[in-house]
Amino acid sequence: MLDHTPKECIERKSLVINPAKTCQPLGATYAALGIHRCLPHSHGSQGCQMYFRSHLNRHFREPVEAATSSFTEGAAVFGGGSNLKAALKNIFAIYEPDIVAISTTCLSETIGEDIPTYILQAQVPEGKYVIHANTPSYQGSHITGFSNMTKGMVKYLSAAGGKSNGKINVLPGFVNPGDMREIKRILRSMKADYIMFPDTSGVLDAPLTGEYHIFPEGGTKIKDIIDSGNSLGTLALGHFASTDSAQELKKKCKVPYQALTTPIGITATDDFLMAIAEFSGQPVSAELEEERGQVIDIMADLHQHYYGKEVALFGDPDMLTGLTQFLLELGMKPKYILTGTPGDLFEKEVNQMLSQAGTQAKVKSAGDLFTLHQWIKQDPVDLIIGNTYGKYIARAEDIPLVRFGFPIMDRGVHSYMPVVGYKGAMRLIEMISNTLLDRVDRDTADEDMELIM
């Protein structure tokens, strides 16, 4: 497995091997699916949309419907305006969405397509919406694309009506529907009135009832995104996926915001609850305080299973920042922390966390899994935490893997289950400690087998 990966690192400036990121429009497509009755549309070659859909299908095991401008060479040379206008006409006639969210591709960005003008020229039925985000694949990553599309929602839809709605906006970032459900449960438990967008719960975890609907029940309603301009404040979860949109909302509608770490683990969840409490004026609910106590109970009871273990973690920046904090709370040692998404802020933030905890690690943004594998070859770890692609390194080096983040394409159910909040913390402890203990049970001598651990 990965036999051609040498231990010695040779500096690479141009070649990416085994990426830990993908391109912007995938994230934009995911964000767009979090609007109720939205059809995402990719302005580029049809292969792009095919790749986004199938990749999202594999992670969520759910239908992902999205259209494309189906560029051919003529459109690439002369511009895709007529393709987009024809596409919008067909989309509204055939699929009848309430809103179409257009993302661009490296093709349409390279030829400099003017999407807002095309939208103005298109026939959009009365009462329907078309929004767009520029998502060039040659900048940032899928997380940047998610952020840009969320920002597009604010730019096109959010409006200040002059009267407060008494609600809190929550931008959840690029997390699973299971996480989005958990965030909403926390808000309800806190008796906070909220608007969360995007919200893919009920879209990418819709039930099987025998009746298919291209637009399932879930997703943030357009009227709520519009109303987000009247909220008390915005909680932006995850700097890479959400802060830009919160800033845009502040700029456009003067809604103040707090940028928070994705609420993974104790501290980040505590901060999230306190921020909700601050905006809503409601105290932290007894229900959540009880859950918190349960997690601490578990941490005290099980620490011997994971304390001091060295971990290599990789994935998307906001998720990793939250996870690093939590691993430190567990007394584990994050040793390598790598994201494919570029951005110095990631390294700064994570290094700050590490130094506050009196430790250090190799931290890298704009990295790839080849680098991570080489680090592990030079100095191994006890555990890898990351997405499905990590299993090749895990097998090559015989190190256990906990699947976390995006994409997870070789296991099911994960997208329904939270990693955020106290419930998510419990689940992460269960996954981490069980994985480590399974390894102990596998490797231990017969005479050392423990019934009770």
Place this chain on the structure above:
Amino acid sequence: MTDKIKKMQDTVNGIMSKYPASAFKGRKGHVIVVDHSEAPQEMVADTRTVPGIITERGCTYAGCKGVVVGPLKDTVAITHGPIGCGYYSWLTRRNRGRTEKPEDHNFLAYCFSTDMQETDIVFGGEKKLQKAISEVVEIFHPKSIMICATCPVGLIGDDINAVAAWAEKEYGVQTIAFSCEGYKGVSQSAGHHIANNGLFKHVIGTGNALKGEYSLNILGEYNIGGDGWEIERILKTIGYTIMSVMSGDGTVEQLKSAHKADLNLVQCHRSINYVAEMLREKYGTDWIKVNFLGIENTIQALRDIAKYFGEQSLIDRTEAVIAAELAEIEPEMEKYREMCKGKTACLFVGGSRANHFQGLYSEIGIETVLAGFEFAHRDDYEGREVIPFIKANADNKNIENLVITPDPKHYRLLLSKDKYKELSQEMSLNYFKGLIKIMNDGNIVVDDINHYEMEQFMKILNPDIFASGIKEKYVIHKMGKLSKQLHSYDYSGPFAGFKGAVIFARDIAMGLTTPAWSLIKPKWKQDTHLEGSYVYVEEVI
């Protein structure tokens, strides 16, 4: 026209009537009701997808890098472009490959990309590509490098052929550039052609490996789920030598001597027929259209191959292997046949598989009521006899047609003219009959099906299975029906050959009978139970 056909035609017209005028024009002729009394029926295929339609098609890059070039395990295939294309085509097609010796190259688990950034788009990406190649050479010491272009590369004018020439000169490593930008064609199909051309121009015919007895190339076999390995096992048991496989578990090294084989077998006609034809034109090698999916099809293929060589000992060995393999699988097949018989299926896959799998379905008692391809051409529907009548258009003219002349040194014909004529009557020798001829009257053939049409046909035909790809799979499941992925085999397989047929039958039987389907409606929503269960709860309390 029978009543059944007429009724179905009216239904199809009804589906089409929802389209706006221009979309209707774009979809007209892509859907036909099979009526053999009207033969030959013409399909519209390999034309542009209507923008805005939720198509299941991919792009030229996907056809070139994803399908044909990607499975070659001993080459470093560098995707020149932003990260997405290389990332999405990394390990996702299940084309398996293994090496015999530890020093052999197998780069299948690796993804190589130049990850172009904005500055590369603005100032050109050639330097970055050169540097990436230098890094590949320094780290991996490959014997072969391939460069696959993505959309922006052609637009900004990066000369990837010049970079390939530079790399060959600089490092002495064969480097081949494929200008397979996503927008080059109307589907993956253009990418297949570009890949075929590249491999034929630069690789095939350059090697000098010794030819074994009864030597074959297996073309258009991508070893999804290990299909190729199962086919090879059977062929080797009979006594054939496999010179090369294009391209599942294949190597550039083997491809170099592919021109020396006695006969070419074509599994996936759409993706590889260009190489098969070019080998025939240049080296005189015949090809047979085979289908190793389905028991009867496999038997037919094995008998055709033996008959081509015409040696009695080979024919006897073939029959012995068929008998032994059949005896092994028959009891288990019967079990699954009992579980599946009487069901109906729709097949919408690729450019050949909707044809290939029909025999396998019918062998477990399932009739195919709708079939179609994502990126096929008219010949895949109507048979190769239609090729001279296919009109050139702006899109298909875009792809180079190599001019091939016989190779003075290596051109050889194995069959006499009379023998060739005789065998042409008995098997698909240098010929493919297409999809329509194997379908029953009143069944539907759809080219480039889209989400809307699929949903409509599910309602109208109400099949028990819709076999397709991942993009369609979960839609079908939401309808409470089984979907089987026939691109990735739902991570199972092999489905080819005799043993593969059993695995396929098992998977279908399992999918049809899994208890989940019967649990969709909760008891409280089944009218007859509502009152009873309420009373029961009351009593417990």
